[in-house]
Amino acid sequence: MPAVLGASKPSDWAPLDPENTLYVELASGRVVIALAPAFAPNHVANVKALARQGYFDGAAVLRSQENYVVQWGDPHGDDEAKAKPFGNAKKSLDAELDRASKDLPFTPLADGDVYAPEVGFSTGFPAARDAKTGRAWLTHCYAMVGAGRGNTADSGSGAELYVVIGHSPRHLDKNVTLLGRVVKGMELLTTLPRGTGPLGFYEQESQFVPLRSVRVAADVPAAEREALEVLRTDTPTFADLVDSRRTRREDWFLNKSGKIELCNVPLPVRRQG
Amino acid sequence: MPAVLGASKPSDWAPLDPENTLYVELASGRVVIALAPAFAPNHVANVKALARQGYFDGAAVLRSQENYVVQWGDPHGDDEAKAKPFGNAKKSLDAELDRASKDLPFTPLADGDVYAPEVGFSTGFPAARDAKTGRAWLTHCYAMVGAGRGNTADSGSGAELYVVIGHSPRHLDKNVTLLGRVVKGMELLTTLPRGTGPLGFYEQESQFVPLRSVRVAADVPAAEREALEVLRTDTPTFADLVDSRRTRREDWFLNKSGKIELCNVPLPVRRQG
Numbered sequence: 241m242p243a244v245l246g247a248s249k250p251s252d253w254a255p256l257d258p259e260n261t262l263y264v265e266l267a268s269g270r271v272v273i274a275l276a277p278a279f280a281p282n283h284v285a286n287v288k289a290l291a292r293q294g295y296f297d298g299a300a301v302l303r304s305q306e307n308y309v310v311q312w313g314d315p316h317g318d319d320e321a322k323a324k325p326f327g328n329a330k331k332s333l334d335a336e337l338d339r340a341s342k343d344l345p346f347t348p349l350a351d352g353d354v355y356a357p358e359v360g361f362s363t364g365f366p367a368a369r370d371a372k373t374g375r376a377w378l379t380h381c382y383a384m385v386g387a388g389r390g391n392t393a394d395s396g397s398g399a400e401l402y403v404v405i406g407h408s409p410r411h412l413d414k415n416v417t418l419l420g421r422v423v424k425g426m427e428l429l430t431t432l433p434r435g436t437g438p439l440g441f442y443e444q445e446s447q448f449v450p451l452r453s454v455r456v457a458a459d460v461p462a463a464e465r466e467a468l469e470v471l472r473t474d475t476p477t478f479a480d481l482v483d484s485r486r487t488r489r490e491d492w493f494l495n496k497s498g499k500i501e502l503c504n505v506p507l508p509v510r511r512q513g
Numbered sequence: 514m515p516a517v518l519g520a521s522k523p524s525d526w527a528p529l530d531p532e533n534t535l536y537v538e539l540a541s542g543r544v545v546i547a548l549a550p551a552f553a554p555n556h557v558a559n560v561k562a563l564a565r566q567g568y569f570d571g572a573a574v575l576r577s578q579e580n581y582v583v584q585w586g587d588p589h590g591d592d593e594a595k596a597k598p599f600g601n602a603k604k605s606l607d608a609e610l611d612r613a614s615k616d617l618p619f620t621p622l623a624d625g626d627v628y629a630p631e632v633g634f635s636t637g638f639p640a641a642r643d644a645k646t647g648r649a650w651l652t653h654c655y656a657m658v659g660a661g662r663g664n665t666a667d668s669g670s671g672a673e674l675y676v677v678i679g680h681s682p683r684h685l686d687k688n689v690t691l692l693g694r695v696v697k698g699m700e701l702l703t704t705l706p707r708g709t710g711p712l713g714f715y716e717q718e719s720q721f722v723p724l725r726s727v728r729v730a731a732d733v734p735a736a737e738r739e740a741l742e743v744l745r746t747d748t749p750t751f752a753d754l755v756d757s758r759r760t761r762r763e764d765w766f767l768n769k770s771g772k773i774e775l776c777n778v779p780l781p782v783r784r785q786g
Contacts, residue, residue: 306700307655337767351627354774382580382680391765406703407655407776408680411761414768427579427707430679434700488684492664494610495687501627503680 243489244481245471245508252477253469254364255512256423260284261457262291263466264312264425266301266449271425272457272466273385278344278363279378280336280419283387287398287419288456289329295399296454298324301432305440307406310429311388313399315448326399335393337414341369341376347473349482351499355379355410359502361473365421366502368413378418381408381503385420405430408503423468423509467512481506517754518744518781525750526742527637528785529696533557534730535564536739537585537698539574539722544698545730545739546658551617551636552651553609553692556660560671560692561729562602568672569727571597574705578713580679583702584661586672588721599672608666610687614642614649620746622755624772628652628683632775634746638694639775641686651691654681654776658693678703681776696741696782740785754779 256274264271277284290296295314303311316322346369348360356368362376366384369376378384384404389396396417403422422429432449435442442448457465471478486500529547537544550557563569568587576584589595619642621633629641635649639657642649651657657677662669669690676695695702705722708715715721730738744751759773 306703335767352625353627354624354772355770393767406679409777410774411758411766411770411777413770415766430579431704431706433704485684493684493688494608494666497628497684497686499627501683504682504684 241481241484241506244477244484245510248471248477252472252475253510254472255469256457256466258458258465259456262287262420263453263455263457263460265452265454266428267452268428269425270466271428272423272468273420274364274423274470275420276363276365276378276418279339279365279367280387280417282333283336283396283398283417283419286329286333287387287401290326290399291454291456292459293327293329294453295324295326295329296451299451299454300448301429301451302448303402303439303441304432304434306434308404308409308440309402310405310432311400311402312451313388313401315445317399326397329399330397332394332397335389335396336417336419337393338375338377341374344369344376345474346376347478349500349502349505351486351501353502355413361478361505361507364470364473364507366505366507377414379408379502380404380410380412380418382406383422383426384418385422386412387417387419389416403429410503421507423470424466468509469512471508473507481508514754514757514779514781517750517757518783521744521750525745525748526783527745528742529730529739531731531738532729535560535693536726536728536730536733537569538725538727539701540725541701542698543739544701545696545741546693547637547696547743548693549636549638549651549691552612552638552640553660553690555606556609556669556671556690556692559602559606560660560674563599563672564727564729565732566600566602567726568597568599568602569724572724572727573721574702574724575721576675576712576714577705577707579707581677581682581713582675583678583705584673584675585724586661586674588718590672599670603670605667605670608662608669609690609692610666611648611650614647617649618747619649620751622773622775622778624759624774626775628686634751634778634780637743637746637780639778639780650687652681652775653677653683653685653691655679656695656699657691658695659685660690660692662689676702683776694780696743697739741782742785744781746780754781
């Protein structure tokens with residue numbers, strides 16, 4: 241991997257778009273989320289609206305479920321008297337589970353998949369598509385971020401966000417709106433103590449892990465931003481990278497699998513310049 | 514899942530065999546490992562020999578790599594003067610990467626796989642086999658335990674053990690000896706701080722997480738044992754369970770995938786009786 245990335249050209253990398261990047265500030269550090277407006281435009285707009293009016297200041301990680309997800313939101317979200325106001329953001333949105341694949345950039349992965357007819361990468365995210373239906377969707381790989389919802393398809397809003405921390409729960413694909421990916425700081429979330437309540441919810445308020453703030457990167461002074469760039473998934477360098485992971489070149493490997501599964505493909509991130 | 518398990522018969526469950534169960538004692542609690550002698554008889558015997566002569570008392574978690582593995586061993590293993598003696602255990606063993614599939618119980622999973630021609634479950638573990646070669650092997654799903662090795666196939670011994678903590682790195686299949694699975698206490702390992710050195714190794718000795726002891730359950734007084742049993746993977750109840758996860762019955766699911774990937778199949782463990 242270092243050899244392939246070392247041979248990359250500057251144009252193989254794309255800086256994060258500050259207008260579509262979130263900074264989640266924990267006491268332990270910053271989690272950086274690249275948003276996916278190509279797949280979830282309404283949820284991305286709503287999360288940004290919530291962030292911009294300070295909805296998440298005072299929010300907390302409420303759930304940490306082993307081999308599944310970490311989730312945050314308003315600790316008093318279910319209590320009408322204490323719940324944070326949504327202001328100009330929407331309280332519920334139609335789920336954005338998939339979209340038309342026409343005109344969507346898509347780099348297919350040739351290795352097959354258990355869950356979808358075709359998988360690959362689109363706008364920097366792991367994704368799937370179905371030629372028969374003409375639809376495409378994001379996939380629940382490790383580090384993907386989704387909008388929690390209740391029992392109905394229109395009961396999510398982005399006010400409760402979860403991050404996949406374990407083996408990729410692909411059965412959630414097309415069941416919840418995915419809207420981005422953690423590109424830095426996963427370890428701040430995965431190492432949080434697990435909740436002992438049902439579904440990994442913390443049982444005591446004292447266990448909640450406060451979010452200092454959630455900000456859109458564009459609103460943060462330039463000097464305080466993360467100068468990160470991601471490897472473009474539509475480049476020959478990315479194709480080389482996939483192949484080097486599919487058939488490992490290191491002597492250590494005794495049996496080179498010759499195949500790679502979607503969520504095992506690395507999506508490199510580096511400091512700019 | 515609760516409905517399927519609630520309808521199970523006592524005979525659907527198998528108690529852990531104390532002779533093939535390890536207790537890893539950390540300050541934070543006990544990690545229980547079910548060993549896989551059907552797949553790695555020599556490594557299992559060696560790890561038990563090491564445990565029985567106190568090799569791991571004073572060992573420590575030395576590595577915690579995000580979305581990959583947690584690994585423990587002798588902190589001074591590379592220093593001949595300080596390294597713990599192996600006693601009657603072997604310092605190196607031929608890797609046990611696969612075995613004959615003939616006469617091996619195997620419950621196939623019908624959903625396909627990216628890495629192997631056939632996957633399923635054998636003696637309680639996720640596994641794969643190839644009808645063409647007549648071989649079977651354990652697979653690197655979340656919670657599987659393997660024996661770290663150096664560059665040659667015979668450089669492992671079980672003195673360094675790793676546990677898969679993230680998305681299942683199936684490209685390691687048939688590259689390292691897998692010898693068991695954590696059936697209790699995963700969260701004690703997955704929440705350890707990540708190492709900041711290469712490959713997630715801790716850089717300071719003060720960061721090492723000591724192992725109080727590693728014991729074979731059979732050597733532990735009965736009153737101090739974990740009375741755990743695992744759902745047998747060769748029962749109709751297990752088949753029902755797989756199907757209930759393949760096509761989720763809960764109303765919450767809007768799109769039931771109708772497929773399940775090997776490492777997403779739960780392998781239930783419960784307190785006996």
